[in-house]
Structure formats: C-alpha cells, structure tokens
Amino acid sequence: MSALDVRNLGMAYGGTPILERVNLSVAPGDFCTIVGASGCGKSTFLRLLLSQERPTRGQILLDGENLPPEPTPDRGIVFQRYSVFPHLSVEDNLILCAEFAAAPLTGRFFGAKRRAARATVDSLLEQIGLAHARKRCPAQLSGGMQQRLAIAQALMMKPKVLLLDEPFGALDPGIRADMHELLLKLWDEMKMTVFMVTHDIGEAFKLGTRVLVFDKIRHDPHDPSAYGATITYDLPLERKRHVQPPETINELIATSEEIPAHA
Amino acid sequence: MSTIENGAKPVAGVEHGPPPRHHPLRLINRAPSRRLAVFLGALPFVALVVAYTAASHVRRLDNPSDRLLPSLESIGAAFFRLATERDVRTGDITLWVDTFDSLTRLGLGLGVALAFALVLGIAIGFLPHIRSALAPFIAAVSLIPPITILPILFIALGLGETSKIALITLGTAPVMIRSMAQAVIDIPREQMVKVQTLGASTWQIVTRVVLPQMMPKLIAALRLALVPGWIFLISAEAIASTSGLGYRIFLVRRYLAMDVILSYVIWITILAYLLDRLLLWWSRSAFWWSHLEGDSL
Ligand SMILES: Nc1ncnc2c1ncn2[C@@H]1O[C@H](COP(=O)(O)OP(=O)(O)OP(=O)(O)O)[C@@H](O)[C@H]1O
Ligand SMILES: [Mg+2]
Numbered sequence: 001m002s003a004l005d006v007r008n009l010g011m012a013y014g015g016t017p018i019l020e021r022v023n024l025s026v027a028p029g030d031f032c033t034i035v036g037a038s039g040c041g042k043s044t045f046l047r048l049l050l051s052q053e054r055p056t057r058g059q060i061l062l063d064g065e066n067l068p069p070e071p072t073p074d075r076g077i078v079f080q081r082y083s084v085f086p087h088l089s090v091e092d093n094l095i096l097c098a099e100f101a102a103a104p105l106t107g108r109f110f111g112a113k114r115r116a117a118r119a120t121v122d123s124l125l126e127q128i129g130l131a132h133a134r135k136r137c138p139a140q141l142s143g144g145m146q147q148r149l150a151i152a153q154a155l156m157m158k159p160k161v162l163l164l165d166e167p168f169g170a171l172d173p174g175i176r177a178d179m180h181e182l183l184l185k186l187w188d189e190m191k192m193t194v195f196m197v198t199h200d201i202g203e204a205f206k207l208g209t210r211v212l213v214f215d216k217i218r219h220d221p222h223d224p225s226a227y228g229a230t231i232t233y234d235l236p237l238e239r240k241r242h243v244q245p246p247e248t249i250n251e252l253i254a255t256s257e258e259i260p261a262h263a
Numbered sequence: 264m265s266t267i268e269n270g271a272k273p274v275a276g277v278e279h280g281p282p283p284r285h286h287p288l289r290l291i292n293r294a295p296s297r298r299l300a301v302f303l304g305a306l307p308f309v310a311l312v313v314a315y316t317a318a319s320h321v322r323r324l325d326n327p328s329d330r331l332l333p334s335l336e337s338i339g340a341a342f343f344r345l346a347t348e349r350d351v352r353t354g355d356i357t358l359w360v361d362t363f364d365s366l367t368r369l370g371l372g373l374g375v376a377l378a379f380a381l382v383l384g385i386a387i388g389f390l391p392h393i394r395s396a397l398a399p400f401i402a403a404v405s406l407i408p409p410i411t412i413l414p415i416l417f418i419a420l421g422l423g424e425t426s427k428i429a430l431i432t433l434g435t436a437p438v439m440i441r442s443m444a445q446a447v448i449d450i451p452r453e454q455m456v457k458v459q460t461l462g463a464s465t466w467q468i469v470t471r472v473v474l475p476q477m478m479p480k481l482i483a484a485l486r487l488a489l490v491p492g493w494i495f496l497i498s499a500e501a502i503a504s505t506s507g508l509g510y511r512i513f514l515v516r517r518y519l520a521m522d523v524i525l526s527y528v529i530w531i532t533i534l535a536y537l538l539d540r541l542l543l544w545w546s547r548s549a550f551w552w553s554h555l556e557g558d559s560l
Contacts, residue, residue: 052456071459082451085458087475087552096471097461107467139555157461 003028003063003193004049004161010057010228011044017228018044022058024212024231028160031187031194033204035249036214040229042197045214046163049195050075062160073097076154076192080166083150084138090149091134094121097156128152128182144175148182155186162187164196168203176200180207201249211235213249333522342526357511361527362534365508368424369496372431376492377485379436384443385473398444405437409491410498417503427499434495435488439481446480447473479553482546486539493535 009022018041026032034042047053049060051067060067062074077083084093095117099108109117118134125131128148130141138146147167154162164183168176184207187194198204204211213233220226295303312335319332333341345358353360386393387401412433416426450473458472500509508531515523547554 050456050460071456073460073462075460077457077460079453079457082453083457085454085472087550096458099471100461100463100467104464104467107463107471137552137555139552154457154460159460 003030005061005064006058007061008058009048009055009060011041011048011053012056012228016225019048019055019214019230020057020228021230024234026193026210028193029191031207031209032196032212033208033210034195034197034212034214035199035201035204036229037249038199040214040216042214043165046077046165046195046197049161050077050163073157074159075161075163076157076159078147078150078154078162078164078167080169084146084153086138089135089137090130090141091118091121091125093138093149093153094124094156096153124152127185144171144179147171147179151179151183151186155190155192158190159192161193161195164194166197166199169199176203183207205237209237211237330519330521333525337522338525338529341520341522342530345523345526358530361506361508361511362530364506365496365500366534368427368500368507369431369492372428372496373435373485373488373492375428375432376436376439376488377481379432380439380443380484381474381477381481383440385447385469385477387440388444388447389469389473394444401437401440401444405441409434409495413499413502422503427496427504430499431492431495435492438491439484439488442484442487443477443481446477450476476553479546479550482542482550486542489535489538489542493531497531 004024004026006022006024009019010017011019022045034045036042044053048055049067051070051072054069071077085096088096095109095114098117098120103109108114122131125134128151130145130149130152133141133145138149141149151164151167168179171179180203183194196204196207211233212231213235214229215232216227216229217232218227294300315332316335319329319334322329322332323334342358345356347356349355350357383397383401387397388394409430413426413430416429416433420426420429454472455468458468463471496507497509497512500507501513504510508527512524512527
C-alpha cells in the first residue's frame with residue numbers, strides 16, 4: 001500500500017493557479033526530493049501535505065485516509081528558519097513534545113520528572129552532536145546546529161512523513177555534507193517517508209530515492225500566470241547506482257527524456 | 264623613508280613598501296571606550312547642574328530672597344526636611360507617605376493594565392474570532408485622549424482611589440494591548456505550525472510557546488507605559504487627592520515653594536528611572552534568551 005496518495009491536486013491563491021493536476025503515489029519509506037524553479041509552488045505543495053493550507057481541488061490520502069484538516073504529529077516539518085523555539089534550551093526543545101503528551105494542562109514537567117525527561121534525550125543529543133550545547137538556547141547556536149536540532153525535534157514524534165523545506169539552503173557545503181549523513185542515518189533507522197525541497201540538484205540526487213520536478217506544462221504566452229505547475233518528471237533512483245547528478249534543472253530535464261517518466 | 268642611524272641595517276625580509284594608509288574610520292564604526300562613555304554620559308547632567316547653579320546665583324545676586332531658582336543647597340535642605348521630619352499636623356513623614364501612596368496607585372493602575380494586555384493581547388493576537396471582535400474596538404478606544412475621561416471617572420467612581428487607578432489603567436492599557444497583540448502576530452508562522460506537529464493543544468500553545476515569548480515584550484511595553492502612567496498619576500493627584508507626589512507639588516505651588524517642587528521633580532525622576540532599570544534588569548535576567556541579539560536602551 002502506498003503511504004501517500006495525491007489525486008488531481010490543485011491549488012490557487014486568489015484565482016491564480018499555482019499547482020494543477022498533481023498526481024503522485026509514494027511508497028512508505030520513499031525519500032522524495034523536490035526540485036523546480038523558484039516560485040513554482042514547491043513550498044505550497046509541502047504546506048498542503050502538512051495541512052497548513054487546504055487544496056482548492058483534489059485530495060491527499062495518508063495511509064488511505066483523507067489528511068486531517070490541520071497539522072498533526074504524523075507529519076513532521078523542518079523549515080529553512082524559525083522551526084525551533086527561541087525561548088527553550090536545546091534539551092527543552094527536544095522534550096517539549098513529551099511534555100505536551102504527558103501534561104495536558106500545564107504542558108510541562110517539573111522537578112525529578114523533568115530531569116528524567118532531559119536524560120532520555122542524551123543519546124539523541126550525542127547523535128546530532130549537540131550534547132555539549134544542551135543548555136544553550138537557539139540564538140547561541142550556529143545555523144547548522146539549529147537545523148540539526150530542528151530535524152531531531154521533528155523526529156521526536158516519530159512521524160510517518162517528514163517534510164523538509166530547503167532545510168540546508170543556508171549552510172556551507174562542508175556542513176551540508178554532514179547534515180546529509182545525519183539525515184540519511186535517521187531515515188535509515190526510522191524508515192519514514194521523506195519529502196525534501198531543495199535548490200541543489202546534487203543534493204536531490206544524492207539523498208533522494210525519487211526526484212520530483214515541478215514545472216508548468218501549459219503556457220499561455222499572453223498570461224504567464226494562467227496555468228499552475230505540476231510534477232513534470234518523476235525519476236526513481238537506485239541509490240547504489242550512483243547516478244552522476246546533472247548540473248542544472250534544464251540538464252536534468254534534457255537527460256531524463258531518456259528515462260521513462262513515472263506517472 | 265627615514266635614514267638609518269648608527270649603522271643599523273634594515274632587518275632582512277622586511278618589506279619597505281609604503282606604510283599602510285589608515286583611513287579614518289567612519290563615525291558609525293567608532294565606539295567610545297568605557298571611561299569615555301561614562302564621561303560622555305555624565306556630561307549633559309553636569310552641564311545642566313552648572314547652568315542651573317549659575318542662573319540661580321545670578322538671580323540671587325539681584326534679590327537674595329528670590330524664590331524662583333532656589334540654590335542647590337536649599338533644594339537639598341527641603342528634600343532632607345521632607346524625608347526626615349514628621350509633619351506637625353499629621354505626624355507622618357511627608358515624602359515617604361506621598362511616595363508610598365503614589366507608587367501604590369501607579370502599581371495598581373499599571374498592574375491591572377498589564378493583566379488586560381496579557382489576556383486580551385494574546386487572545387486578539389492568537390484567536391482569529393476574538394481578533395475580529397475586539398481589534399477595531401481597541402484601536403478606536405486607544406485614540407480617546409484618556410484625560411478627557413477623568414471627569415467621567417470622578418463622576419462615576421467618586422473622588423477616591425478607584426478613579427485615579429482607573430485613569431492610569433484606561434490610559435495605558437489600550438496601547439499595551441495593541442502592542443501585545445501585534446507581538447503575538449509577529450511570532451513566525453513556522454513556529455505555530457511546528458508546535459502543532461508536536462501535538463500541542465491550543466491551551467498548550469498559549470502557555471508554552473506564546474506566553475513565554477510574550478513576557479519580554481510585555482516588560483518592554485510596561486517600560487514604555489510608565490511614561491504616560493506617571494503623567495496620568497500626577498494629573499489625577501493634582502486634581503483630586505489628599506496625598507501623593509502630584510498632590511504635594513500642586514499644593515505647594517500656591518506658596519511658590521520652588522525648593523519643594525524641584526526636590527519632588529528630581530525625586531519622581533529618580534523613582535521613574537529606577538523602575539525602568541528594574542524592569543530592564545528583570546527582563547535581562549529572567550528572559551536572557553531574548554536579549555542575545557541587538558542593543559537595547
Ligand atoms: N499566501 C499566498 N497568497 C498568495 N500567493 C501566494 C501565497 N503563498 C505563495 N503564493 C504564490 O505562490 C507561488 C508559489 O509559492 P511557493 O512559496 O510555493 O514557491 P516555491 O516553489 O517554494 O519557491 P521558492 O523556491 O522560491 O521557495 C508564488 O508565486 C507565490 O507568489
Ligand atoms: Mg519555497
């Protein structure tokens with residue numbers, strides 16, 4: 001059974017179509033990377049998968065059922081910025097969801113319970129390399145450290161689907177490679193389905209088991225905003241095959257003409 | 264290039280290119296040293312005291328019993344008298360009773376305003392239905408000049424403490440509510456979505472994400488509200504009161520007692536300054552995470 005089914009999805013803002021006729025079926029554990037021109041609707045697609053917004057047309061099924069109408073713990077999210085809480089230390093950012101689950105009224109642990117909860121994230125902190133910074137708050141972390149925290153925090157709820165919107169866009173190439181390792185390791189362990197938007201084609205090919213290209217297929221030369229974008233190429237990748245990643249989206253599209261598109 | 268004396272040779276490997284030119288730094292990149300900063304900070308105060316002393320001296324040369332610009336010593340003496348001697352009629356030490364009464368009114372007025380700002384500000388900023396219902400109303404109310412309500416308050420609530428406290432509350436609450444609501448709205452959307460994916464209920468979002476992030480903003484709003492708060496306090500006390508700092512100033516005005524007036528003005532200024540610093544210190548120590556970026560005055 002597929003983890004996620006997108007059927008004839010359409011999204012318009014104030015009459016301007018952004019996405020149209022998006023059809024997609026994703027197996028559990030797929031790592032889908034999403035590329036496409038700026039402004040073509042990639043973040044919009046993630047927002048729809050997250051129920052942050054409702055589609056104007058079509059439906060999204062998660063494990064065969066309609067998506068809940070608001071964000072829920074079965075779908076985790078990492079944004080490019082602002083996804084961690086600035087007033088909480090690193091460790092308190094991580095125990096937050098446990099506090100929500102255990103204390104409906106106060107949403108918080110006290111005393112010995114809190115110490116115990118903080119101790120449960122020891123190994124995770126070690127894994128994401130933030131053990132030495134556990135008492136710091138996000139403003140005292142580098143961009144890479146903040147994103148590691150954001151990923152770890154999103155995974156605390158063990159979501160079925162993890163959504164990442166350009167999570168490493170602001171990081172330098174060295175740190176980015178470390179983050180790729182971390183993400184692949186966590187994905188291997190937890191087997192969740194991943195959707196990751198990126199502008200880096202190399203990253204898309206390195207991480208994904210499937211690369212989705214968003215673009216417009218219909219164009220009205222007199223009115224560029226008349227039609228929305230859809231998934232124009234859907235490339236399954238064998239991770240072991242080491243496909244040489246194309247340099248640009250255009251090159252990707254040119255070479256993918258030979259690979260049969262996957263509907 | 265300078266001549267080399269005493270037969271000393273130039274050190275091997277040292278380049279003798281033109282010396283690096285030091286452009287004068289832009290003013291925005293030059294900060295005073297700590298000592299200079301203290302000195303510069305003290306300068307306007309010293310200048311004011313010197314100018315006052317000179318003016319007072321000149322006037323008293325003309326007329327030794329001049330009351331308009333009393334000497335610093337007589338201001339000090341008046342302050343000392345008010346702060347230590349018991350009033351013959353009431354048996355109280357005037358300055359402390361006045362200070363206590365005024366600070367009580369200010370504290371109660373601002374405290375109620377603070378509670379309104381917290382509850383209504385968060386509700387308006389956070390819940391779309393309440394925003395639709397209350398935001399336009401608060402915006403309109405905040406434009407009523409509060410002092411025009413004072414007669415209404417006196418008529419409705421009498422001349423007692425309640426009307427004075429109500430004036431301070433009504434004068435400061437609307438602006439505080441608005442700035443709180445705006446601060447809630449300014450919390451990045453990403454955080455609100457993220458916390459929902461962590462399974463939080465609306466109540467948990469308010470108590471664990473919104474409220475803690477509002478606290479430093481609330482203190483900042485309170486610091487700003489202190490200014491109008493003092494104005495409304497002094498005005499209400501001047502018009503209808505039998506104690507308080509404002510009452511005293513307007514009482515002794517009839518006798519042209521500038522020494523008392525000036526020592527009260529200085530005292531009020533010191534109190535207001537200390538309150539402001541206290542709030543800043545509270546914010547910095549309890550909510551240090553919000554002071555990591557940028558300077559604050
Ligand atoms: N709330 C909104 N109201 C109106 N238009 C919107 C809204 N959000 C996004 N859009 C429009 O939808 C289009 C797609 O936006 P989206 O953020 O999904 O692009 P994107 O593919 O993620 O771009 P980028 O790669 O630059 O992040 C843009 O043209 C944008 O102007
Ligand atoms: Mg985007």
